[in-house]
Amino acid sequence: MAQASEQVLTVAQMRAAEEALIAAGETIDSLMQRAGERAAEWIWRIAAGRPVTVLCGPGNNGGDGYVIAETLRRRGLLVTIVAPLEPRTGAARRARAAYGGEIAARGKGGVFVDCLFGSGLARPLGAELASMVGELARTHSYRIAIDLPSGVASDDGALLNEDIPRYDVTLALGAWKFAHWSMPAMAIMGQRRLVPIGLGEAGADARLLARPRFAAPAIDAHKYTRGLVTVVGGPISGASQLACEGAIRAGAGTVRLAADKLHPAASADIVLKDMALPEVLADERTGAVLVGPGLGLDERARARLRDVLHAGRPTVVDADALRLIDPAGLEAFSAPLVLTPHEGELAQLAKCFAIEPEGKFDRARTLARATGAVIIAKGPDTVIAAPDGHAVLAPSASSWLAVAGSGDVLAGIVASRLAATGDPLRAACEGHWLHGEAARRCGAMFTASELARAVGDAYAAAL
Ligand SMILES: NC(=O)C1=CN([C@@H]2O[C@H](COP(=O)(O)OP(=O)(O)OC[C@H]3O[C@@H](n4cnc5c(N)ncnc54)[C@H](O)[C@@H]3O)[C@@H](O)[C@H]2O)[C@@H](O)CC1
Numbered sequence: 001m002a003q004a005s006e007q008v009l010t011v012a013q014m015r016a017a018e019e020a021l022i023a024a025g026e027t028i029d030s031l032m033q034r035a036g037e038r039a040a041e042w043i044w045r046i047a048a049g050r051p052v053t054v055l056c057g058p059g060n061n062g063g064d065g066y067v068i069a070e071t072l073r074r075r076g077l078l079v080t081i082v083a084p085l086e087p088r089t090g091a092a093r094r095a096r097a098a099y100g101g102e103i104a105a106r107g108k109g110g111v112f113v114d115c116l117f118g119s120g121l122a123r124p125l126g127a128e129l130a131s132m133v134g135e136l137a138r139t140h141s142y143r144i145a146i147d148l149p150s151g152v153a154s155d156d157g158a159l160l161n162e163d164i165p166r167y168d169v170t171l172a173l174g175a176w177k178f179a180h181w182s183m184p185a186m187a188i189m190g191q192r193r194l195v196p197i198g199l200g201e202a203g204a205d206a207r208l209l210a211r212p213r214f215a216a217p218a219i220d221a222h223k224y225t226r227g228l229v230t231v232v233g234g235p236i237s238g239a240s241q242l243a244c245e246g247a248i249r250a251g252a253g254t255v256r257l258a259a260d261k262l263h264p265a266a267s268a269d270i271v272l273k274d275m276a277l278p279e280v281l282a283d284e285r286t287g288a289v290l291v292g293p294g295l296g297l298d299e300r301a302r303a304r305l306r307d308v309l310h311a312g313r314p315t316v317v318d319a320d321a322l323r324l325i326d327p328a329g330l331e332a333f334s335a336p337l338v339l340t341p342h343e344g345e346l347a348q349l350a351k352c353f354a355i356e357p358e359g360k361f362d363r364a365r366t367l368a369r370a371t372g373a374v375i376i377a378k379g380p381d382t383v384i385a386a387p388d389g390h391a392v393l394a395p396s397a398s399s400w401l402a403v404a405g406s407g408d409v410l411a412g413i414v415a416s417r418l419a420a421t422g423d424p425l426r427a428a429c430e431g432h433w434l435h436g437e438a439a440r441r442c443g444a445m446f447t448a449s450e451l452a453r454a455v456g457d458a459y460a461a462a463l
Pocket residue numbers: 014015017018031032035057058059060061062063064088089116117118119120121122123124125126146147148173174197
């Protein structure tokens with residue numbers, strides 16, 4: 001079960017969680033007070049004496065703004081409130097009444113705190129409000145969004161207005177919302193921090209990716225009990241080679257390449273199996289099969305994918321194989337399965353499996369149900385979705401991962417974790433974490449081969 005700080009909530013789930021707190025004796029006012037004071041603590045440190053302008057809207061996000069302003073004012077900061085709309089909720093009105101400072105038409109520079117709209121945003125900002133937000137953002141040297149930048153849709157991270165300013169920090173109140181970890185919204189939020197307000201476990205079916213815990217091999221381990229991965233090669237031997245290099249450092253004890261020949265730069269750690277593919281796959285010790293990197297799209301590729309699905313081993317399907325797979329091919333397949341599409345592959349799979357929803361999260365979740373596979377929908381806002389509806393949102397990894405071959409390395413790592421654990425959701429989560437951690441260790445400007453070499457150190461960091 002997700003820890004409260006890892007759960008990701010929809011607006012409806014957030015309201016239900018809030019009602020549970022109210023049933024337990026809290027009031028909206030006490031929650032607003034706590035949220036505002038705790039957010040003010042962050043802003044106090046960030047402002048470091050600079051003046052603060054708080055833009056307050058009509059709802060409870062605006063109410064938070066009045067609490068923030070009053071808290072900072074009492075601590076001696078120069079605070080100005082800009083309030084283009086009167087408060088409309090009882091709690092916001094009471095927070096405004098408790099504010100003893102200045103309300104003005106414009107700010108005084110320094111730190112801009114956006115409390116215009118939060119999770120209650122229902123439509124795009126009107127032109128006047130949008131230009132007021134833009135102007136305040138331009139005339140202040142630091143920008144903080146409270147809960148969400150105004151103009152962001154909480155449940156899917158859509159931007160309802162063009163030209164929403166970029167923020168330096170976004171303080172999520174109470175719990176993470178989907179927008180905090182979804183494109184395009186997350187790209188304008190700057191650093192994201194969670195301000196706890198005492199919300200418990202709210203029955204979320206989405207959570208953030210957590211750091212895994214690995215263990216050293218058991219005392220009686222041997223190369224096959226640690227996991228045997230078979231990477232199915234094709235004409236582009238570099239891609240399968242990268243996958244093998246990722247796999248060998250991610251926990252599996254043995255990595256085999258089923259291909260005619262090794263890549264010229266292949267390391268001695270990769271075992272070539274050049275007999276017929278069904279014969280290689282018949283090995284009962286096989287813990288996971290990876291098919292796709294370098295496979296090609298021709299008849300031979302189709303036949304090799306058929307052989308893999310027929311063998312019925314735990315399988316990771318990536319790259320070219322994602323273009324070839326279809327509902328008929330999966331009909332008789334019942335072993336653990338992981339699919340690793342990037343955005344383009346996800347769109348094509350959605351078409352092929354008649355998936356209706358268009359948003360990344362819903363699309364990945366529906367595809368997981370339709371295929372019985374764990375889906376790793378890749379990108380800066382990676383979603384890992386399981387067939388039972390559970391989902392894991394992966395905090396953005398290094399954008400230096402946008403380099404050819406990094407997906408092949410990921411597929412190899414995930415296959416390695418699948419061979420080691422037998423659990424496709426766990427393999428996807430651990431694999432994604434290792435990939436991101438390896439990238440972090442590589443710093444700037446790395447190649448996919450360098451990334452693969454860093455996987456061992458990433459693994460060691462989670463022992
Ligand atoms: N859920 C919780 O547990 C807590 C929520 N709090 C705050 O409450 C916020 C949600 O409050 P609300 O539901 O009142 O929502 P908002 O404060 O986001 O505003 C909603 C109000 O704005 C109006 N509105 C929506 N879009 C508009 C637009 N484009 N132009 C003009 N008016 C528009 C709505 O009709 C409604 O009156 C959260 O983001 C958070 O900041 C906190 O006070 C602490 C506790």
